[in-house]
Amino acid sequence: MSDAAQPSAAEVRAAAEAVKAALDRHLDAVERRSGEDDPTVYAAFNELAAAAEEYDELLYDAYDEVTPFEIPGDGTMPAYTGPDEPSALSVLIRRDYTVLEPQRLLSQAQRVADLDPDVEIGGGENGAEGEARSSVHAALGVLFGEFEPDEIASRHKEFGLEEGDSTLWVAAADEATEPGEWLNAPFDQADPELVVCRFDVSAVFDDELGGEDEDTQERLTLDSER
Structure with missing residues (x-):
């Protein structure tokens, strides 16, 4: 400036x-x-x-000086306005990854495809040799089609992935939705004012908690804390 x-x-x-x-x-x-x-x-x-x-x-x-205060950003959760006694809930999860080692990712996907000739690659059944390693796009489809998201999270290094930020929202509802009701737009109804609690993981919390050695720090936010 x-x-x-x-x-x-x-x-x-x-x-x-x-x-x-x-x-x-x-x-x-x-x-x-x-x-x-x-x-x-x-x-x-x-x-x-x-x-x-x-x-x-x-x-x-x-x-060129700063304050020691943490200034809440746009991600600050608003006050909870949902039901006091929810009869239903939605769990919304986001996990970010970086493809750190593409070759490891491709190799792991091909190994899965070799073990299961009926594995879905590129949206269809195809067990042809080499298809799973044809692109990162295809490899991701194979791995996330084979393993549960929690297993991917716990084994991300094996798949050549590096964890980024993640968050889990538990949102309250008055009643359960009908089967298939929101599948075409599953995240459109994510309302921060209905979040009972959220669980965030981010390396950005390291400095706030004293720079501990863990790769990431975790933060649980309850509606009563906002």
């Missing part, structure tokens, strides 16, 4: 004062809250997060 574009010391000071005022408003809202889901507390929380983020950005732009 050029000197002309840098915020002034007065702008940084004003942003700091805005954070202090937002802290006072948040504490006042917490002290006066009417219940766990008080909208005043929720609004004060968002105002404090926005003020802190603005200050953090200006501080960095002007002085």
Whole structure:
């Protein structure tokens, strides 16, 4: 950033004062809250997060310094608005992987195909030698068609994959859906306000938890914590 574009010391000071005022408003809202889901507390929380983020950005732009605060991003879960006693639930899972060793992936897929001549490759039954290793696309279809997602997760290194972020949402519902009702668009009804709890795994949590040696850190969020 050029000197002309840098915020002034007065702008940084004003942003700091805005954070202090937002802290006072948040504490006042917490002290006066009417219940766990008080909208005043929720609004004060968002105002404090926005003020802190603005200050953090200006501080960095002007002085190349940062704050020790974690600023909630767009992924912050909203307050739970689902039923108090759900009679049904949906479990939504996302796991990201990087294809770290394509040749290992291709070899493992071909081994599966060699052991099972009826394995589906490319959407059809074809046991021809070499088909499973014809492309990463075909190999992924073979492996994810043969193994359960949990087994892929526990054995990802064997398949030449590297784990990225993952999340599991447990969402409440008033009643179970009809068979086949959402299969054409399975994730369109993912409503964060119905999430009872979520379980996240990400390397980004390493710094927050002291940089422990594990490859990833895990975080469980309950609706009562939001």
